[in-house]
């Protein structure tokens with residue numbers, strides 16, 4: 001019997017979500033077992049089907065049950081039959097906000113053997129960690145509309161940035177930077193234009209930075225950062241940024257490291273008051289759903305972030321090593337099915 | 352004597368600005384003369400020096416004089432000795448806003464012979480026109496700070512989107528799309544999260560689109576667009592987007608087409624009530640200023656946009672052809688000086 005059992009809530013979600021989560025769980029369970037950890041899962045049917053049946057995205061009773069788990073593992077939400085944003089806001093963002101996932105952790109790593117669209121890029125060039133804010137900024141949902149439908153209509157959309165929210169994120173990012181060999185932290189913002197928010201972010205980075213004299217601090221406007229992700233990715237080690245900038249630059253990060261099929265993320269509540277949530281960066285890809293074509297690797301790598309969060313880094317490294325080994329063997333155009341990739345990864349983890 | 356004389360206000364600005372503008376003017380004058388247009392320039396010393404001397408970024412009297420010109424040609428503003436944002440907002444953005452430059456036009460083209468950081472990218476893959484809003488959105492300067500310097504500080508930053516402002520931009524973008532062979536327009540936004548602004552943009556695109564049945568309309572979340580710029584740039588023809596998203600994606604556009612040294616832009620007031628302004632996308636690059644190392648090509652290409660705006664498209668095409676021919680001859684690591692590149696381009700235009 002395993003020394004410890006973790007209670008994991010599983011939300012397969014929509015589109016390819018169920019397929020990739022099935023493989024993620026397969027690999028996660030083997031990796032956990034190798035390190036004396038059992039995984040007890042409870043599955044929740046949330047997403048488009050529930051919404052069509054009941055009009056609900058996240059019933060309060062379900063939210064309360066989820067809160068009783070140590071972590072949440074999510075596939076993807078979103079479906080063409082549901083108006084844009086309903087599931088994203090009603091389920092995904094609601095969980096991030098309700099569970100105070102103020103750290104959205106997104107590693108951007110080029111694995112050996114993976115083809116980057118950037119000519120000549122090597123794994124040494126691209127190895128960063130984006131620490132994206134997850135509970136405020138432009139995602140606050142603040143704003144409004146005046147005189148809708150008239151020529152005088154005005155729609156506003158407000159970014160809300162708090163000292164509390166920025167400081168705890170920035171401190172987390174510095175701590176991560178301090179643990180890494182390069183010890184470099186880059187703030188990405190647009191302080192020459194977004195002066196109110198930008199000045200707060202800059203000041204917090206300066207003040208918290210005083211606690212981390214070993215970390216080298218840099219600043220980059222978001223437009224320049226977007227460019228440097230493409231033509232000088234080696235500039236970056238840890239990147240700290242707001243919710244919207246983080247959304248954009250981590251998709252560039254996914255693009256330069258071989259695509260969204262490999263990009264993992266963790267929505268972390270560092271204090272542990274609420275369960276953290278792990279999910280691939282990609283969406284539900286309804287066009288290829290149910291065909292066994294989806295690459296489960298991003299979901300598997302998200303399980304590595306989960307294992308790290310649970311304090312079992314050896315299992316996380318084992319899982320990442322399995323992925324790294326698998327990626328090295330891939331050939332362009334090979335067409336292993338979703339479950340075959342999961343089987344292969346599970347077998348490597350079991351080795 | 353030329354049939355027509357255009358009155359051009361020139362703002363060389365800071366850093367490499369004066370160097371690249373000198374070459375831009377050299378080439379512009381030759382191209383204009385070939386098409387019976389004389390250019391009469393008045394130079395304005397705005398930027399870091401003026402600010403240090405007088406504390407002013409754009410004296411009202413100068414703004415009034417600039418308004419009396421047909422167009423403005425600008426190098427770059429910004430200097431490390433001036434606090435971040437002072438010149439950007441006090442000069443560059445003030446001109447864009449005061450002169451109602453609601454269209455920020457940014458072609459993203461890969462010229463033959465230019466090396467893209469994207470492996471295997473060809474000129475056929477990358478040929479788009481980004482139509483960025485220039486006078487509202489997150490650049491409005493709206494927002495504020497509460498309880499500054501306390502643990503309870505809140506900083507907000509508000510995006511202001513008007514029906515009037517969005518509609519005129521979107522109509523301009525559709526008209527551009529209708530003129531191009533592919534006739535495709537992609538709205539880039541984040542309507543699943545930024546719901547108030549996003550819904551307005553979507554609705555305006557739908558409504559204005561009804562006037563342009565020949566144009567195929569697409570939508571892309573900004574995060575996905577940032578990714579597709581890198582791994583599927585051929586998806587895009589005309590892109591219409593807000594001020595901040597446009598800022599970010601056009602820098603990715605610059606990166607994938609060989610860097611910021613080649614990216615041109617026009618800040619257009621289509622009605623002609625105010626002078627439009629043409630400038631390279633790059634900044635003042637103080638680290639290489641005064642050394643003759645800057646590439647003036649982006650500034651030269653901005654002059655092509657100016658010639659188009661002045662209604663002399665033959666001169667614009669001639670200038671672009673000269674740039675295209677020059678780019679084909681470049682070899683990696685070649686080190687022609689700024690003025691040498693200008694001379695070579697002027698000679699080609701004169702041919």
Ligand SMILES: CC(C)[C@H](C(=O)O)[C@@H](O)C(=O)O
Pocket residue numbers: 088089092093247281543544574
């Ligand atoms: C689906 C969407 C709401 C979400 C976001 O914007 O955060 C996604 O793009 C992501 O990056 O996880």
Ligand SMILES: CC(C)[C@H](C(=O)O)[C@@H](O)C(=O)O
Pocket residue numbers: 192193223439440443444598632
């Ligand atoms: C300098 C800055 C204010 C400007 C902007 O954000 O628009 C620049 O980045 C640009 O793209 O022209």
